[in-house]
Amino acid sequence: MCGIVGYSGPGNSVNSIIEGLSRLEYRGYDSSGICLKLNGELQVIKKEGKLDNLKEILNKMNPSSHTGIGHTRWATHGAVTTDNAHPHGNEIFAVVHNGIIENASILKKELQAEGWEFKSQTDSEVFLVLLTKFYKQTSNTLQSISKTFNLITGNSSFVIIEKASDKLYGIKRSAPLVVGENKETREAFVSSDPFALVGFAPNIYFPQDGVICEGVVSETEVKFNFYELDLKPSTRIKSQANAMTMDANSKGDYEHYMLKEIHEQSSLVDKLAGFYIKNEGRKVIEDLDKSIPAAFHITACGTAWHAGLVIKNYFEMDNRIRCFVDIASEFRYKNPILNKKEVGLFISQSGETADTLACQELCTEQDIASYSIINVEGSTLFRNSTKNFLIHAGREIGVASTKAFTLQALTGFLMSRAMSKTLDKPEVYQEIITLSQRINEVCENSEQYKTVAENIFHKKGFIFTGRGTYFPIALEGALKLKEIAYVHAEGYAAGELKHGPIALIDEDIVNIAVVGPELFEKTVSNVEEVKARRGVIVTVGPKNNSELEHLSDFYIGLNFDGLPNLAPLMVNVVLQFVAYHIAKLKGTDIDKPRNLAKSVTVE
Numbered sequence: 001m002c003g004i005v006g007y008s009g010p011g012n013s014v015n016s017i018i019e020g021l022s023r024l025e026y027r028g029y030d031s032s033g034i035c036l037k038l039n040g041e042l043q044v045i046k047k048e049g050k051l052d053n054l055k056e057i058l059n060k061m062n063p064s065s066h067t068g069i070g071h072t073r074w075a076t077h078g079a080v081t082t083d084n085a086h087p088h089g090n091e092i093f094a095v096v097h098n099g100i101i102e103n104a105s106i107l108k109k110e111l112q113a114e115g116w117e118f119k120s121q122t123d124s125e126v127f128l129v130l131l132t133k134f135y136k137q138t139s140n141t142l143q144s145i146s147k148t149f150n151l152i153t154g155n156s157s158f159v160i161i162e163k164a165s166d167k168l169y170g171i172k173r174s175a176p177l178v179v180g181e182n183k184e185t186r187e188a189f190v191s192s193d194p195f196a197l198v199g200f201a202p203n204i205y206f207p208q209d210g211v212i213c214e215g216v217v218s219e220t221e222v223k224f225n226f227y228e229l230d231l232k233p234s235t236r237i238k239s240q241a242n243a244m245t246m247d248a249n250s251k252g253d254y255e256h257y258m259l260k261e262i263h264e265q266s267s268l269v270d271k272l273a274g275f276y277i278k279n280e281g282r283k284v285i286e287d288l289d290k291s292i293p294a295a296f297h298i299t300a301c302g303t304a305w306h307a308g309l310v311i312k313n314y315f316e317m318d319n320r321i322r323c324f325v326d327i328a329s330e331f332r333y334k335n336p337i338l339n340k341k342e343v344g345l346f347i348s349q350s351g352e353t354a355d356t357l358a359c360q361e362l363c364t365e366q367d368i369a370s371y372s373i374i375n376v377e378g379s380t381l382f383r384n385s386t387k388n389f390l391i392h393a394g395r396e397i398g399v400a401s402t403k404a405f406t407l408q409a410l411t412g413f414l415m416s417r418a419m420s421k422t423l424d425k426p427e428v429y430q431e432i433i434t435l436s437q438r439i440n441e442v443c444e445n446s447e448q449y450k451t452v453a454e455n456i457f458h459k460k461g462f463i464f465t466g467r468g469t470y471f472p473i474a475l476e477g478a479l480k481l482k483e484i485a486y487v488h489a490e491g492y493a494a495g496e497l498k499h500g501p502i503a504l505i506d507e508d509i510v511n512i513a514v515v516g517p518e519l520f521e522k523t524v525s526n527v528e529e530v531k532a533r534r535g536v537i538v539t540v541g542p543k544n545n546s547e548l549e550h551l552s553d554f555y556i557g558l559n560f561d562g563l564p565n566l567a568p569l570m571v572n573v574v575l576q577f578v579a580y581h582i583a584k585l586k587g588t589d590i591d592k593p594r595n596l597a598k599s600v601t602v603e
């Protein structure tokens with residue numbers, strides 16, 4: 001999703017803006033740009049492609065400016081071109097935008113009929129033209145922002161600078177926006193992500209929807225003013241010290257953030273168990289058994305949805321609590337049947353996924369309590385939920401989610417144990433420690449998965465299969481491979497292949513079959529059906545198994561002992577490595593795969 005950084009202060013805005021945008025590159029984008037106040041004028045410099053293209057231009061210009069805004073664009077309306085890149089500017093204002101203006105085409109037609117001209121195909125430029133129109137009528141920036149914002153619909157955040165002053169302005173609706181101050185250095189910052197302000201702004205503020213933020217830097221101080229749309233002072237802001245650190249921003253000895261994050265899982269699993277069973281997380285989870293809902297409505301997107309399917313198994317098998325699991329973009333429009341005795345459970349790494357946020361809002365409108373399983377404290381979902389279950393994964397930089405999935409599912413497992421009052425049973429903590437150890441063993445065997453990848457990466461297609469809780473693992477394994485290797489892969493319930501997909505099988509198709517101890521023989525039969533049609537067989541199952549040895553072209557044996565519930569999370573790490581090594585052989589951009597964004601803040 002788009003990245004936004006704004007700066008005003010005694011320093012050179014270029015440095016802070018480019019540093020901030022660099023930190024947001026992991027979110028995914030396809031063009032970038034900056035607008036600087038230079039000699040009293042607004043100068044826009046923008047370029048399609050990677051941020052390095054913009055840096056190259058700036059290095060030649062070597063501009064020095066005290067006020068500016070920058071943007072990395074993930075295209076929603078309009079092709080990936082320099083004209084469509086942000087900022088959008090004219091002689092009065094410059095604007096950057098994250099999100100979608102849903103009524104942009106109607107507004108654009110009306111403005112064009114009034115004689116206003118447009119330079120781009122974007123919805124974002126409509127905000128600039130409206131703002132300019134109202135400013136020409138009122139000569140008042142705050143009034144113009146209010147009038148403009150009242151007219152547009154959709155989830156968006158906007159940051160604005162103007163020729164008339166060195167102020168920073170920001171406003172948002174169901175999209176991320178944070179403002180920051182450094183009172184010591186008299187600097188003001190705005191961004192779509194607090195991570196961009198780490199080390200710059202000790203104090204950050206999260207404005208609520210519809211609050212106009214105005215950052216003012218004078219000779220003696222820096223201050224943000226906040227206004228409602230009627231321009232009365234607003235108090236709808238949450239402030240906090242910027243507790244984030246920079247350590248997440250280094251790959252250490254790893255070639256990719258994704259590889260680092262795969263390797264972090266073992267220790268993070270161990271820490272999460274300690275957090276919820278022995279430390280401060282205990283009080284968050286332990287009263288779950290006092291208000292067990294009639295049902296959970298689990299909604300999420302992508303990998304988080306797969307984690308929801310795993311959690312459904314835990315809640316229904318352990319607690320006999322009915323769980324509905326929906327893809328968020330489906331749930332929000334299906335007029336779901338909800339009951340006040342039920343709970344909405346929203347799973348999200350970023351806490352900013354538009355479809356998931358919309359589901360949370362839908363539940364809130366119907367007085368349904370909202371729980372979140374979430375990684376980013378202070379995110380929109382975090383602030384809007386009744387109860388938050390943090391996964392403490394640390395910053396996940398790789399666009400393809402790895403450690404977040406494992407910790408989302410594990411948090412769900414811990415919640416299921418809390419609801420069945422078995423959190424303190426020794427075998428619960430022991431199983432999690434065993435999982436941590438087994439994931440570590442998997443990480444130590446990475447070379448084996450690399451060899452498998454070398455033998456299959458050139459194949460035409462991949463079908464991941466599993467039964468029971470291994471079915472969502474098959475879905476997640478397929479998604480990982482699609483995301484980072486750009487190859488066609490599907491996840492299927494193992495018993496389902498004979499109902500159609502088996503027609504795909506030939507010597508150019510690989511079946512990566514997860515064969516768990518449960519329903520072992522039935523799953524082996526499914527694999528035999530594929531083998532009979534010359535499919536390439538990769539199995540991931542219990543080690544030292546002669547049947548799997550004989551059946552497989554490539555057999556990855558694991559120790560499932562001591563993991564009656566959490567083995568699927570161990571298996572998933574193997575699939576993460578297989579995807580990683582295939583992607584490396586394909587030479588793709590593993591940490592920032594094409595077309596993808598880390599947080600999809602638009603519909």
Ligand code: AGP
Binds near residue numbers: 303
């Ligand atoms: C996972 O590898 C993908 N990056 C994507 O499916 C992601 O899980 C999905 O967009 C949901 O994101 P969230 O967890 O931040 O809500």
